[in-house]
Amino acid sequence: MSDPPNPFEQDLPRRLIPPTILVICGVTGDLAARKLLPAVYELALGGELPEEFRLVGVARGSDPEHFMARARESVEQFARSGLDADLWGRVIAPRMSYLDGDLTDPELFTRLHAHLDELDAAAGVRSQRLVYLAVAPSLFGPAATSLGKAGLARGSDPQVKVMVEKPFGRDLESSRALDAAIHGAFDEPQILRVDHYLGKETVQNLLVFRFGNGIFEPVWNRRYVDNVQLTVAEELGIGHRADYYDRSGALRDVVQNHALQLLSLIAMEPPATFAAEAVRDEKVKLLRAISPFSAEDVLRDTVRARYTSGEIDGEPVPGYLEEDGVPAGSTTETFAALRLEIANWRWAGVPFYVRTGKRLPVRDTEIVITFRPAPHLPFGPDAGAVRPNQLVLSVQPDEGASLRITAKAPGPEMRLRPVRMDFQYGSAFMRASPEAYERLLLDAMRGDATLFARADEVDAAWRVVDPVLAAWARDEAPLDHYRAGSQGPGSAEQLMVRDHREWRRL
Numbered sequence: 166m167s168d169p170p171n172p173f174e175q176d177l178p179r180r181l182i183p184p185t186i187l188v189i190c191g192v193t194g195d196l197a198a199r200k201l202l203p204a205v206y207e208l209a210l211g212g213e214l215p216e217e218f219r220l221v222g223v224a225r226g227s228d229p230e231h232f233m234a235r236a237r238e239s240v241e242q243f244a245r246s247g248l249d250a251d252l253w254g255r256v257i258a259p260r261m262s263y264l265d266g267d268l269t270d271p272e273l274f275t276r277l278h279a280h281l282d283e284l285d286a287a288a289g290v291r292s293q294r295l296v297y298l299a300v301a302p303s304l305f306g307p308a309a310t311s312l313g314k315a316g317l318a319r320g321s322d323p324q325v326k327v328m329v330e331k332p333f334g335r336d337l338e339s340s341r342a343l344d345a346a347i348h349g350a351f352d353e354p355q356i357l358r359v360d361h362y363l364g365k366e367t368v369q370n371l372l373v374f375r376f377g378n379g380i381f382e383p384v385w386n387r388r389y390v391d392n393v394q395l396t397v398a399e400e401l402g403i404g405h406r407a408d409y410y411d412r413s414g415a416l417r418d419v420v421q422n423h424a425l426q427l428l429s430l431i432a433m434e435p436p437a438t439f440a441a442e443a444v445r446d447e448k449v450k451l452l453r454a455i456s457p458f459s460a461e462d463v464l465r466d467t468v469r470a471r472y473t474s475g476e477i478d479g480e481p482v483p484g485y486l487e488e489d490g491v492p493a494g495s496t497t498e499t500f501a502a503l504r505l506e507i508a509n510w511r512w513a514g515v516p517f518y519v520r521t522g523k524r525l526p527v528r529d530t531e532i533v534i535t536f537r538p539a540p541h542l543p544f545g546p547d548a549g550a551v552r553p554n555q556l557v558l559s560v561q562p563d564e565g566a567s568l569r570i571t572a573k574a575p576g577p578e579m580r581l582r583p584v585r586m587d588f589q590y591g592s593a594f595m596r597a598s599p600e601a602y603e604r605l606l607l608d609a610m611r612g613d614a615t616l617f618a619r620a621d622e623v624d625a626a627w628r629v630v631d632p633v634l635a636a637w638a639r640d641e642a643p644l645d646h647y648r649a650g651s652q653g654p655g656s657a658e659q660l661m662v663r664d665h666r667e668w669r670r671l
C-alpha cells in the first residue's frame with residue numbers, strides 16, 4: 166500500500182538511474198548490516214532503485230543461504246520502515262547473490278569480474294559497477310590494486326566506481342599513501358569517499374538555508390557574525406569499538422571528517438552551481454584558509470579530554486579506561502575542542518569553536534552563529550538584558566533552525582526578553598528524512614559526486630588536524646577529564662571564558 170501523496174513533495178523530479186550492480190565487499194560486517202543493506206532495502210521500498218539492479222555480497226566464510234538469511238535479519242532489525250516480506254521475496258532477494266573469498270586474494274576479484282559479466286549476460290544489459298569497500302581500512306589499498314589487476318578499475322567498460330569510508334589514513338602522510346594506492350588503479354572521478362554526514366538531509370539543508378534564501382548572505386561575515394560554534398555531541402560511549410577507537414580518538418574520529426565537513430559548508434563561499442566540482446572547489450578553498458596551528462596555538466587553542474565514570478539519563482556508566490578493551494595507560498581523547506580562525510576576507514577575526522565528545526549529556530549536532538550585538542539600545546537601563554541574535558542550525562536529532570531575537574514582554578513596561586523563532590524540519594515536510602546512506606548510495610548510482618569528499622578535501626582536512634595530532638602525541642597539551650554526562654571538561658569552558666564567550670548548553 167502506498168501513502169497518500171504529500172502536497173509538499175509534488176513536482177519534485179525523479180531521476181533516471183542506469184542499470185547498476187552494487188558490490189558490497191565485507192557484506193557480513195557491521196556497516197553492511199546496520200547501514201548499507203537497510204539503505205538498499207529502503208531505496209527498493211521507495212521505488213528509487215533502477216529497474217536493472219543487482220547486489221553482490223562479498224565476504225569470507227559464509228555461503229549464499231546464510232548470507233541471504235543474515236541480510237534479511239539486518240533489514241528486519243535496522244531498516245527504518247521495517248521489513249515488508251513480500252517486497253523482500255519478490256523484489257530484493259532475487260536480485261542478490263553472494264561470492265565467498267578472501268579480500269587479500271587477487272583471485273577473488275577475477276571471479277568477481279566473471280560473476281558480474283554473467284549477471285549482465287543473464288539480464289541482457291551492461292551495468293555500471295559500484296564496489297563498496299565496507300572492510301578494514303588496511304584492505305582499501307590492496308583491494309583497489311586487485312580490482313585494477315582484475316580489470317575492474319581504470320578504463321574498464323562498463324564503468325567501475327569504488328566507494329570507501331573513513332578512516333582515510335591516520336594522519337596526513339598515511340592518508341596520502343592510501344590515496345596514492347587507490348589512485349594506482351582508479352581515477353579521481355571513480356573514487357567516492359563516503360562521509361556519512363554529507364548524506365544527512367539536514368546537512369544538505371545547510372546549503373539550501375544559506376544559498377536558497379537571500380536574507381542570510383549579507384550578514385554571513387565578519388561584519389555581523391561575532392563567533393560560530395560547532396558541536397557534535399554524543400551520549401554514547403565507545404560501545405564495543407575500543408580496538409578502533411583507542412587508536413583513533415575524537416580528533417580523528419569526528420573532527421577531521423564530519424566536523425570539518427560541516428564547517429566548510431557553513432563557511433565556504435557561494436558556489437556558482439550545485440555541481441560536484443563547483444561545491445567541492447569552494448569547500449577545499451575554505452579548508453585551506455583555516456590558519457594552521459603552531460605549537461603555541463595547540464597549547465592555547467585546543468583541548469583534549471577523556472570521560473571518567475558518571476551518569477547518562479540517570480544510569481551509571483563506566484569511565485573510558487574501564488570500558489572493555491581499552492588498554493591500561495591509554496591517553497586517547499574522547500573529547501576534543503578547537504578554536505579555529507579562517508584567514509580570508511569573509512571571516513578574518515571571527516573565532517570558530519569546534520567541540521565533539523562521547524558521553525556528553527545529549528546527542529546533539531548543531532551549528533550556532535552568534536551575531537554582533539545591536540550597536541545601540543534606545544530602551545533605557547530598566548528594559549532588561551538583551552542577548553545578541555543567535556541562529557541555531559540543528560542537524561540532529563531535532564532537525565531545524567531557530568533564531569533568537571529580542572521581543573517586548575507583554576505589559577505596560579518596556580521589558581525586553583529573548584524569544585525564539587523556530588522551524589522544525591520534520592513537521593514542515595510531514596515525513597521522516599531518509600537515512601544518510603540511502604542518499605549516498607542513490608547519488609553514487611546516479612553519478613553525482615557532490616556529497617562525496619574529493620582527495621584534496623581530505624588532504625586539506627588532515628592538514629588542519631595534523632599538527633594538533635602530532636603535538637598531542639608528544640603529550641604537549643595536557644589530557645583533561647570530564648565526568649560522563651557532564652557538559653565536558655573545564656578546559657573547554659576556559660577556552661570560551663578567555664574570549665568572554667560561552668558554549669551553548671547541551
Ligand code: BG6
Nearest residue numbers: 361362399401418419423530561
Ligand atoms: C562515526 C564515528 O563516523 O560517526 C562514531 O566513527 C560516531 O564514533 C558516529 O558515533 C556519529 O554518527 P551519527 O550519524 O550517529 O551522528
